[in-house]
Amino acid sequence: MIDCCKRLGGALALVLMLAGAAFAGKSNCITCHEKVTPNIVKDFLEGEMGKSGSVDCSSCHGKAHQSAADVAKVSMPTEKTCKECHTKQHDQYASGKHAAAWVAMDAMPTNKLQPHAYIQRMKGCGGCHKVGIRDEKSRAEGQYGSPCNSCHTRHKFSKAEAKKPEACRTCHMGFDHPQWEMWSNSKHGSIYQMEGDTGRAPTCQTCHMGDGDHNVMTSWGFLALRLPEEDAEWMGYRVTILKGLGVLDPAGKPTARLDLVKAGKVARLSKEEWQASRDKMVGICSKCHSATYAKTQLGNADQMIKEADKLMAEAITIVAGLYEKGVIKPQKGQPAYPDLLTFYDTRTPIEQTLYVMFLEHRMRAFQGAFHMNPDYVTWYGLAELQKDLVDIRTEAAAMTREAEHKK
Structure with a gap:
């Protein structure tokens, strides 16, 4: 009975607190910004x-800015600001x-030559x-606040919005990673567009953020790319590609870029790390398909990487x-x-x-395979890779004949 009363008392206190906040009147921020930026207030x-x-x-922007005269004092929230209330999601994201x-912005060797606005x-x-x-x-140079608003757009910060696949397409589309186009034109994406978000067709979040995991x-x-590689033939192709990426020098020795690969988490550097991610994906796929089917499809996509790497390695070797x-x-x-x-910026x-x-073309060959889009694998991927190799x-x-002629 005592515990019940405590629970009821706690619930009542919460209701009174929220009600008090609702009827306490508008804050100075709201009163001012209803005139200055009304749609921001509406979203919030x-x-x-x-x-x-x-x-x-002020919970996110601080209390230093109180008028039009001190706008420069406003604080822009960071991911640490969001962590104060969303610790679990922040820590998943941070890992x-x-x-x-x-990290990639600092790793690209010619980014420092690009227009400031571009980066x-x-x-x-x-x-x-x-x-x-x-x-x-x-x-400070970017002044774009917390990265969390890339998916939970400000100032509404809607969970429902971030759970929709459309939230991903601004970045995951186009030249080097057209996942949106691949998925939306696959059978999965077609079902989603015909039926809506019924749960029958997997979305970006279904496969890549299972149970809301922000990892x-x-x-x-x-x-x-992964290391080590047990397939000796494939490992040979991969060494050539790693040389082309500058992760290995022409003699095959590691360079400082290996540290950037680790920091950027753009490759898997242990068998256990790779297998853990693969097992997780098989578990997700198995909610709709048999585990055997899922492993077969993923394994076939793995082989498309090898086929693309074979063509890529020959092209790098020629150049x-x-x-x-x-x-x-x-x-x-x-x-x-x-x-x-x-x-x-190549010369x-x-x-x-x-x-x-x-x-572009290597990416489409293997990404199309994992996103179940055979047209991307073929005509935007493998066929273009083969054409590129002929051109190279x-x-x-x-170029060799011309150089010999000049000699």
């Missing part, structure tokens, strides 16, 4: 935090790949990679041969080897073809 008051009455603008997204001001790559945790300098990790990682012959001269201080991470047409082959063979032969 429609969200769960605004409805509860227990969170005010996953999204939290490491900003730091979020008008290019930074616009998606802001989901990662940044250092204080990058955060969001996959077995292969973004680059579809590396041009460096070895002196047909392509390395930049000062750089190894005599193609660098796939220079992307569109020769043949290296432009090589980067597109790696970042032809161009390399022509």
Whole structure:
């Protein structure tokens, strides 16, 4: 009886607290911003935090800013601000790949040459990679607040919105990772579009955020690379690709970029780590399919990575041969080897073809396989890889003949 009274008393206290907040009147923030930024206020008051009455603008933005004269004193929330109330979700996110997204901005060798707005001001790559945790300098230059609002858009911060696959498509679409296009045109995506979110068709969140887990990790990682590799033939292809990424030097020895691969969590560096992620995915798939079917489909997708890597390794070797012959001269201080991470800043047409082959067509060949889209695997992936290789063979032969003629 005593315990029952305590529970009722606690519930009553909570109701009175919320009611008191609701009837205590509008805060100075709300009163002012209803005139200055009315839609922001509307979004906030429609969200769960605004409805509860227990969170005010100052809870996230601080109390230093009180008028139009001191706007510069407003604080922009960070992921740590969100952690104060959402510790579990924050810690899951912090251990996953999204939290490491900003590492890539520091890792790309030519990013420092890009327009400031393109990276730091979020008008290019930074616009998606802001989901990662940044250092204080990058955060201050970007002024984009918490990465959590990449999915829970401000100021409503809706859980229901973030659970919809459409929340993912701004970043997971286009040139190098068109997961939205692959999924939405697969049988899974078609069912979702025909029936709506009935639960029958898996969405991004079904497979990558099971039970709301904010860790969001996959077995292969973004680059579809893992070490060690028991398949000796495949390991040979992979070594060549790792050289092309600058993770290994031309002699096959690890470079400083290996640390960036680890920090960015873009590859799986132990058999156990890879297997744990694969087992987790099989468990998710097995909610609708048999475990045997799930393992077969995932295994077939693994083999598409190998097929793509075979073509990719030959192309890298051909271009590396041009460096070895002196047909392509390395930049000062750089190894005599193609660098796939220079992307569109490569200096020769043949290296432009090589980067597109790696970042667009290889990606589509294996990502399409995992997202159950055979058209992407074939016509946007494998067929384009084979065409790229023909072009690279032809161009390399022509460049070699021209160089010999000049001699």
